[in-house]
Amino acid sequence: MSISDTAAIQEKIKIWKKRLAGDSNSNPLIDFRKNKKPVIDILISSSLLYKKLVGEESSPFPFNEITTKQSATERIKLLDELRKGARSSLEEKGFNSLFLVLGTLIWFDSEKPQEKYVSPILLIPVRLEKKGRKLPEFTLYPTDDDISVNFILVNKLVDEFNITLPDSDRIQKLSYENFIDAVRSAIAKQPHWQIEETAHITLFQDAKAAMIQDLEQNQDKIANHPILQGLALKRTPDNFNKLAIPQEQELDQINPSLIYQIHDADSSQQVVIEAAKIGLSCIVQGPPGTGKSQTIVNIITELIGKSKKVLVVAEKQTALEVVFDRLKKSKLEDACLNLHHQVTTKAKDFFNELDQTITKLSERNQTQQRDWDTFFKPLGDYQQVLNDHVVGLHKQEQPLNKSAFDLYGQILRLKREETPLLEFNLSNLQDWSESRLLEAKIPKELESQLKYHKISEVKIIEKEIKDKKVIYKVVGELRENQELIMENQNSCGRFILATNILDTTELPASEILRIYKQQQSSERGFRFIKDPLFFADSLFVKNPERVETMMMLMGLCLLVYNLGQRQLRSSLKTEKATVKNQLNKPTERPTLRWIFQCFQGVHILIIQGIPRILNLTEERYQILQFLPDSCQKYYSLA
Known part of the structure; x- marks a missing residue:
């Protein structure tokens, strides 16, 4: 290492010490x-x-x-x-x-x-x-x-x-x-x-004093340690690029006899474990409950299985106990030496525990001599069966050029979409190519996305591009579905507006529509009528006189509705009072629709010929005070 690097590391150590000491004079x-x-x-x-x-x-x-x-x-x-x-x-x-x-x-x-x-x-x-x-x-x-x-x-x-x-x-x-x-x-x-x-x-x-002391007393060790050199000089360690991080697809090829894990681990955890086994330094991050502790335990067992020593460091004793308890449940406590402060406070107790650990490990090694190849052979056979299954599941079958995984996926998608099941016979299905499958499938898929059009005369053109990849071009004729268009025009193409000005020269249809669209307040006020939640019933009238009668009834109903809403809001404003709206907040301008909903569930119960009002709560009584006398008499049975 050069003199300049040494000087840079020493300067970095000073910075670390200063940050640990802190600049605050409130310490x-x-x-x-x-x-x-x-x-x-x-x-x-x-x-x-x-x-x-x-x-x-x-x-x-x-x-x-x-x-x-x-x-x-x-x-x-x-x-x-x-x-x-x-x-x-x-x-x-x-x-x-x-x-x-x-x-x-x-x-x-x-x-x-x-x-x-x-x-x-x-x-x-x-x-x-x-x-x-x-x-x-x-x-x-x-x-x-x-x-x-x-x-x-x-x-x-x-x-x-x-x-x-x-x-x-x-x-x-x-x-x-x-x-x-x-x-x-x-x-x-x-x-x-x-x-x-x-x-x-x-x-x-503050435990930082001990850290400052470590930095002072171990400057030479820091200067020669590759990881600390990397931190101090902001330089990637020399062995970083030489160690290849295992890929998830390579995990299933590891011989079971070389695995010493004691807890389940998914593929992301397995990658971390394998990285630690080959000596790669890394930081493992993850929210609570993602298996960091069990991954640490698996790393420990893998390394002690290779006769390596592991030092587990944590700020809190609780974190160490979690790791130790997992090892203890697997009867590996003899491989652990507790270096926590409580144990090492007295040198005699520490040496006694060290002696006991060495003795127990020696005894365990003598009793565990066995034929491991025979022991692990069934596990290796099962691993091969599972690996072969995955290969077969994803193998592209010819001439269809589809795997069983792809086909099962399409079947499941159709089931989720509740596509009707049709049973039919196809001859020589094993000889169908991918282009023929597309020719039978694509027109239906495309038509399902087109509302008023049909596709006819479909052709599949196969073309080979770079790297021997094949693409397929779909050619077809797009035509309007006139039958469906006419059906929708007949059912949805009319909207009835009423007026008392019958002279079409004085008020043409286009002008009626324009005036109607400008009445935004009316539209907003009565749009609840179109709400399915407010919908009561439906009827069909064909005779023009009956249509006119229904329009008059609707107009009268909306007039009464509007007058009732106006009366309620006026009373609230005069009394400087409010009622609660849908969000349970006070308002001076409630809609009559909301008042209707508030009074849902009010019933008349007749017992021995005497009618009684049920569910007329205090809140409903308060609303009645701002409605006309006729409404109050109705609900008081006067």
Whole structure:
């Protein structure tokens, strides 16, 4: 790798660290005063706390021996919150978030000197245990995690002030007093900066500090890793184009004895699994419920079946448990080593679990020696039968040039369209070519799409084009279906309009139609009459006098309808009232059609000769108040 590439990667690592650290000064690791988590303020010597909880001679520290700023009652409440918060982050995300903070640095921004910050300096991971309920006793325990200098503060001081604090490795060699002196020396040239030897216990939920530490400590590994090189230099890894992603149609050719999956997988999941098996790096995306977890499990089993080691990393413990539970149900838990924080906190427990895993795997390998070729042969035979079936299903049969799959598809389409079933005999059907089939089929299909035309004298012209492909040209004569056209003209070609001006010279038919079309308000007002939902019945009259009578009746009905609607709207406007419309919203302009619908379901029930009105609800009573007295009397049986 060239020097320029190395420099570019190192610059990229700085950018990553800066993004992880964040530019926000509201981070409690930058300004501890903005910490929103519970805080216990300890009033005993920081040096004593350091000796008690750090190093080989560390030991538990009962809280009844620790003096705090908070009262006893308040302290119990805060300690309980801290313990629950620490346990939650440990179980869900696998990292310890409870720290003893020793020392704070008071410093000022280089660009805004008036802005003051109070940053934690030394972070010591601790564990809090509780005994009893009524009078709980809390004890502070050291952990096996390394103590560290506030990484966010370290990066801030290096980037903005070129100040280097003692690193985490040096802390182990220095006493607390010597460490604080080294920090004082580092900031000595900064005016008004000072160190306060305070002590606090609080939660820092941000796990990014560990990521920043990893970036700092593993720069050489990052620079030499092909994937990280690709991310840093925006360059495609060298082996990317050399590894061919398997195609879905190739999956059925894989020997069953080479498959170690324990869950069902569709073709899209199989492609991902095969890509992982050949060493291709990839990102798998999908919404919940699409089988990502089971695909991960299948990838794990495929790789351990090839004697490879797999590291499963997740932010939350729940995600790891889902994968582990699937493996456990398949009796593969012995192949798993839990590296979650809870297990690795104590080195002794970790080594015991590692020893048990190795022992169980050795025992399992000894008991599983068998003839795998014989075991997998029936599965291979079934796979071949299925593959042959697919090939046969899609084989183009000659001379028809159609596959069974194509023909079955056309039959199913006809069934869905409820095409009538006709039984007839065809001779020599096996000799029919595709052109002959088209000649029999196409005219009917085309005619079904033409309403008033027929196709006759159809010819199929076959023509070969490039790559030995054949196209077919359909030639035919298109003629009008006069019989069908006349039938539709007779049934749909008349529209009756009535007028009292009988002189055709004064009002010709074309003028009647033009005037009618201009009456949009009338058309909109009475268009409900054409609505099938409003349709009551139909009758046919032939005699001109009867037609005229029906027109008069219709005109009178529409007049009454319009007058009723006008009366209702006028009453509502006068009373400044509303009724609910179809959308259950108040309106001053309801249609009488809607009022008719509102009164559907109102019945007269006669019991012992006494009529009663049923279903006359409060809403219907309200509408009646705005209708004429005659309507009110009708519904009140007055």
